[in-house]
Amino acid sequence: MYKVLIVDDERTVREGLKHLIEWEQYGFQVVGLAKDADEAYEKFYDLSPSLVISDIRMYGMNGLDLIKRLREKDKNFQCIILSGYADFDYAKRAIQNNVAGYLLKPIYEEELIEYLEKVKKELSKQEAVLQFAESEESRKKEQLILSLFERKASVSKQEMITYQLNWERYQVLLMKIENSIEYKINFRHLKNELKYLIDEHSALFISEPYIGLLLNASTYRMKEINKLFHDLKTTLEPYTEMVTVSLGESVSNLEDVYQSYRDAFQLIQRKFFFPKGQLLIDSLETECKGNSTPIDVSEIIDQLYFALDIGIQDSMKETVSDLFEWAIEDRSERTMKKNIVYVLSTVFNKLQKAKEDKEEYFISMLEKVLEIYQQPSYEELTKMVKQLLEDVLNELEYTDSDHQLKKLLLLIENKYNENLKLEQLAKLFNYNSAYLGKLFKSYTGEYFNTYLDKVRIKNAKKLLLKGQKVYRVAEIVGYNNVDYFHSKFKKYEGVSPSVYKRNMLQEP
Incomplete structure (x- = not known):
């Protein structure tokens, strides 16, 4: 994964760009947001991003001056400029200064994805130049495995024998270390610490921020895999809160191992729906399926609004259940959070207009709604939403009559x-x-x-x-x-x- 730093003096632009697409799907990870050039300069050295996306006009140092200053220390990172319509010509001239391109506000998904694909190709070329001090055989073995994951290689019987991969079944155990840049984790050093786990029935590989093991599924049954998971947690103890581990389905052909990798990768993408701290396997995923019949979101909004306006707690709880069934939609964490933010923001805006004496309170609640995007799990999200609504019920005054x-x-x-x-x-x-x-x-x-x-x-x-x-x-x-x-x-x-x-x- 390539690391991305987003720089813009407007919070809505920074947050909006961060949540605009599934960055990891395109090989990138947003590791930092900065409100101005000075903050970006500091974060650049802490995070070492491969890509900087920066606005042109900001208070203090402008975007091009920031890029120029950063290039004095690191010439290899890529950058994309954000500009308003008035800066369009200025942005085009920026390309002459080795800027990968510019995005005109408002930013559209298609344009961003197109530039990311271009930047990824350039970064891949740069990576090809870098050589690590590893044995040629080990390096080639790892590269072969990574190529198989991307379906960019075939493998001969002789290669399987040479690299000790001539097994009957194959399975991928994948680990992702969150915030790895913030904590300055050296993946190559970490790989060396994990080498004691490798034997003739496993192979270690790195694709930051992922570390994984290709396992001989005939030897590694669930009992052995659970022990391996325990050993991994022990070795990675300093990073326990940041590590997510998943297990893909086993396959019988080495050239089909990408399927097991894809399974493991997708499980990590859905870690939001799993119990915290456990090995991610399909059977452990939290049951939170959407409603089989369509739910009208306007009815949910009205129902929740009336329940809070009048003070009917039971109805509020029932409506929250409907809200989560509707919000799950395509079983995407990002979509679910976006849907819930939309509903709560709409309800709180209506309550703000209806209860003028509580205007400041609901302004603060609208700020809290944005914290939904930071909730790390389905369990914690449901807890937060319920608490927000309980707080509103406790804040508002209702008639004494219970008729x-x-x-x-x-x-x-x-x-x-x-x-x-x-x-x-x-x-x-x-x-x-x-x-x-x-x-x-x-x-x-x-x-x-x-x-x-x-x-x-x-x-x-x-x-x-x-x-x-x-x-x-x-x-x-x-x-x-x-x-x-x-x-x-x-x-x-x-x-x-x-x-x-x-x-x-x-x-x-």
């Missing part, structure tokens, strides 16, 4: 302009919708929809007498279709909104 129907009437009076549906409110109050309808009719003497219409018409009349136009009144009280509003108004008032407005305003 459900009174709460429902209060909700209608305050939220009549929202998209209120009996089925949705029944779920909110934990009732069967038909039963709630009967209770509502018995309590108010009106059917739910009739009661809601009358509340809307009552408020519409007030707005009309204030001089509001009919189509605006329809929108404000919750009718998206002005003709439908006309028919409802005439049904309950006997005249159209326009006639009502004219008659009332003409009265002495």
Whole structure:
């Protein structure tokens, strides 16, 4: 993996670029973010990135001056310039200064990926020049294994014998060391520490930040693999919190070993969904499947908003369950976090507008929502989301009355302009919708929809007498279709909104 440092004085650009794509899928790892050139200069020497992506215009030193200064110490790293439209010509001239290219804001995934592929080719050429002090046979063996993982090589029977790889079955045990750059881990040194684990039934390889073992699956059964996992954890004890270990499926042909590597690699990508600190195997993945039937996210948002607005904890918990089932979508950590951030941000924004006295509180909560991106596991994410919503419930003040129907009437009076549906409110109050309808009719003497219409018409009349136009009144009280509003108004008032407005305003 090639290390990337992102430099921009706008936090939204830095964070947005970091989460724009699955960097590892293209052979890169974002190891640092910097808000200006000075911070970038310091992080460059701590992190040693292979690629720097920097904005042109920043406070203090600009992006090109930063690149020029860094090149005085290291001429091998690649760089991409970010620019606004006004800096377009300036950015193009930057290419003459050995800049790999420029991205015009706003940044699109396709353009970024295209540049990453270009940069990766150049970095690969540079790596080819570097030679490590290893035995030729060991180096070739490792290179052969890595080539097989990328399906760039075939292997002869003689090579299998020469490199002691003529086994009946093959399996990959893969380790990833997180934050390896921050802790300045020397992978070649670490490889030497792990060599005691190698025998004629295993082969060690490195592809930073990964270290792995190709195993003779006929010899290494689960009992032996579990012991190997324990030995690895002992050797890597200083980095225990940073190490993730996975096991791919076994294959019967050496040239198919890429399948086992791919399995192990994908398990690490999904480590978010596994119990912490265990060997990642398919069977251990947390059960968090999406709902088999489509879930309307707008309903989740409304349900969660109403539950928090009124203070119904049971409904909130049930809606959180629906939220996670919807958010899982393509079983991607990045997508799941993005979906949950979207829902919570929308709900907190609505609550901020509805409860003006709590504006500062919800601004701080919107900041906390961004911390979702830093949660390392599914378990910790669910815990954080539940805690955020519990905090909101504890912060808001609710009426002393616990009568459900009174709460429902209060909700209608305050939220009549929202998209209120009996089925949705029944779920909110934990009732069967038909039963709630009967209770509502018995309590108010009106059917739910009739009661809601009358509340809307009552408020519409007030707005009309204030001089509001009919189509605006329809929108404000919750009718998206002005003709439908006309028919409802005439049904309950006997005249159209326009006639009502004219008659009332003409009265002495």
